Amino acid sequence: MLFDEFVKENIKDFYDRRREMELLKNGIFECRRIILILGIRRIGKSSLIKVTLNHNKIPYIYIDVRSIYRQYNYISSYAIHYALESALNRLSKSSFWSKLLDYLKNIRGVSVMGVEVRFSESPQKIMMIMSQLFNVLNDWASDNRSKIALVFDEAQYLRYSKINFRSIIAYIYDNLPYITVILSGSEVGLLHDFLKVNDPRSELYGRYMYEIVLKRFNREQSIDFLYKGFQEYGIEPPVDIIEEAANAFGGIVGWLVYFGRLSVDRGLSREAIIETFIRGSKLVKEELFKLYERSPRYRYVLEAIAQGNTTWSSIKKYITARELKPIYDSALYEILLTLEKMGIVEKILEKGEIKYRIVDPVLQYAVTH
Ligand SMILES: Nc1ncnc2c1ncn2[C@@H]1O[C@H](COP(=O)(O)OP(=O)(O)O)[C@@H](O)[C@H]1O
Ligand SMILES: [Mg+2]
Numbered sequence: 001m002l003f004d005e006f007v008k009e010n011i012k013d014f015y016d017r018r019r020e021m022e023l024l025k026n027g028i029f030e031c032r033r034i035i036l037i038l039g040i041r042r043i044g045k046s047s048l049i050k051v052t053l054n055h056n057k058i059p060y061i062y063i064d065v066r067s068i069y070r071q072y073n074y075i076s077s078y079a080i081h082y083a084l085e086s087a088l089n090r091l092s093k094s095s096f097w098s099k100l101l102d103y104l105k106n107i108r109g110v111s112v113m114g115v116e117v118r119f120s121e122s123p124q125k126i127m128m129i130m131s132q133l134f135n136v137l138n139d140w141a142s143d144n145r146s147k148i149a150l151v152f153d154e155a156q157y158l159r160y161s162k163i164n165f166r167s168i169i170a171y172i173y174d175n176l177p178y179i180t181v182i183l184s185g186s187e188v189g190l191l192h193d194f195l196k197v198n199d200p201r202s203e204l205y206g207r208y209m210y211e212i213v214l215k216r217f218n219r220e221q222s223i224d225f226l227y228k229g230f231q232e233y234g235i236e237p238p239v240d241i242i243e244e245a246a247n248a249f250g251g252i253v254g255w256l257v258y259f260g261r262l263s264v265d266r267g268l269s270r271e272a273i274i275e276t277f278i279r280g281s282k283l284v285k286e287e288l289f290k291l292y293e294r295s296p297r298y299r300y301v302l303e304a305i306a307q308g309n310t311t312w313s314s315i316k317k318y319i320t321a322r323e324l325k326p327i328y329d330s331a332l333y334e335i336l337l338t339l340e341k342m343g344i345v346e347k348i349l350e351k352g353e354i355k356y357r358i359v360d361p362v363l364q365y366a367v368t369h
Contacts (some may be wrong), residue, residue: 002229003260006103008047011055015225015253016217017048023212024052028180030211032210033173036191037184039214040359042254045184046153046212058143059097060182061087068152075161080125084133086118086131103140107132121171127163133170140322141178149178155183156191166195189341216251229260230268237268240259245273250361255280263347288366291342297327297335299367302358305345306367310355 001013008014019133027035037045046064053060061084068079092100093115105112109121109129111236119129129278134150138317141148150172152158158165172179197209217225230237249255259276266272294297297319304318312332320325336356339345346359 001232002225003232003264005257007050008035008044008278009050009054012052012081014047014051015228016221017044017051017214018216019047020212021052021055024048024182025056027210027212028056028058031147031177031326032180034169034181034183034207036209037182038191038211039186040216040252040362041186042252042360043214043216044253045186045214048212049182051182053149053151059094060099061091061137061148061152061226062153063087064153065157068162068364069362073160073165073254073307075158075344076123076125078123080161080163081097081119081126081129084126084130085119088133090348094119099136099144100140102145103136104133108137123269130168131171134172134179136177138178146178150179150183151184151246152180153184154186155175156187156194159190159194164203166203169206173204174205174266186344189337189343190309217253217256218251222249222251222256225256225261228360229256230263233264235264235268237263241268241270241273245272248273248361249276250359250364252360253361261314277362277365278369280362281369284360284366288363295335297331298339301332301339302344303334304369305356306364307356310357311353312356315356318366324348 004013024037037049039045044075044187050062052058053189063083065075068075069085072079087123088100088104091097092104096130098115101112101115104110104117107129109119109125110116110133111120119126121129130365137148137150140146152165163259169181172181183195185192195204195209197204197207199205223242225244226237226242232348243257249259250316255276258280259272262276262279263269263272266275280315288299288302303322304315307318308316309315315336316327316329316332319332338346343358344359344363348355348357
């Protein structure tokens with residue numbers, strides 16, 4: 001169902017994005033070493049990755065880096081240990097890839113009992129296991145004339161790990177041609193900062209990365225998506241509400257799904273649109289408050305923009321009024337740059353003037369409510 005709110009796994013629940021699926025699939029089969037899947041939150045990156053890999057029967061190891069960060073506040077060896085262990089179990093249980101177990105048996109620190117894979121070493125030794133593991137996965141893929149994808153979802157959070165993931169990724173890039181590393185990122189600028197491809201001191205310096213960028217749906221796609229979604233429930237939606245919803249959610253599929261889901265459960269009406277904003281902004285606020293804790297200036301800048309102060313000078317004026325003292329240009333520049341790198345704010349050129357805009361309409365609502 002199009003309106004299922006979880007990350008999509010199956011192509012039948014996945015609307016359009018066929019071009020991006022093709023790019024990703026070809027990227028893997030053409031042995032691209034690193035593929036970046038970029039785009040703001042709730043635009044469908046995780047879904048694109050899972051649907052494409054499942055649909056093309058490409059075996060994969062999937063690590064949700066953000067959920068580890070949420071749980072522990074950093075990326076612990078412990079969490080990586082368990083995430084890898086369970087990803088391997090998932091992989092080897094699918095009958096397709098069951099021969100994998102024979103390969104895993106040869107790794108020191110890994111025990112295989114029946115169909116159960118266990119890392120017998122302590123989580124501190126996860127580095128030792130990882131280097132053997134990726135070699136073995138590469139051999140297995142090579143022997144089976146397959147490819148294997150290693151996915152780090154929301155990879156910018158890898159910067160919170162003591163494990164040097166850049167060097168692991170560089171090692172795979174240079175030595176393990178059957179493994180494609182897929183990195184997704186909502187905070188595109190922060191992901192690039194982490195990878196440091198242009199920094200000669202970085203392990204990943206000069207490595208080529210193939211980028212796939214997910215864009216928002218345009219208005220027609222949003223409308224079509226909603227129609228098709230409601231159709232699956234036998235609901236014939238009124239044109240005006242559909243158009244209003246398509247305008248309101250800025251082509252961000254995650255919010256269209258939320259609105260659709262809510263309407264199916266509670267009745268389709270204009271109120272479902274505002275209800276989506278209210279509930280959605282509660283989800284978003286959690287993320288915002290983390291940012292505000294770093295500096296209240298993030299709040300002031302976002303408030304300024306949300307209230308229509310969209311030029312540099314008007315944002316500056318707003319903050320000066322809030323703090324009762326002038327803010328340095330360099331300080332404001334830093335704040336705006338970080339917000340851009342996080343994919344929260346974007347710069348647009350309007351009538352020859354640079355303006356700042358909040359990318360997600362629900363986040364914009366959350367800032368002012
Ligand atoms: N093409 C699509 N068709 C239908 N639903 C989608 C599509 N892309 C994403 N979704 C839905 O939108 C929401 C956000 O998708 P997700 O893959 O988690 O985005 P991201 O990883 O970019 O944050 C989820 O509820 C997911 O089911
Ligand atoms: Mg995701």
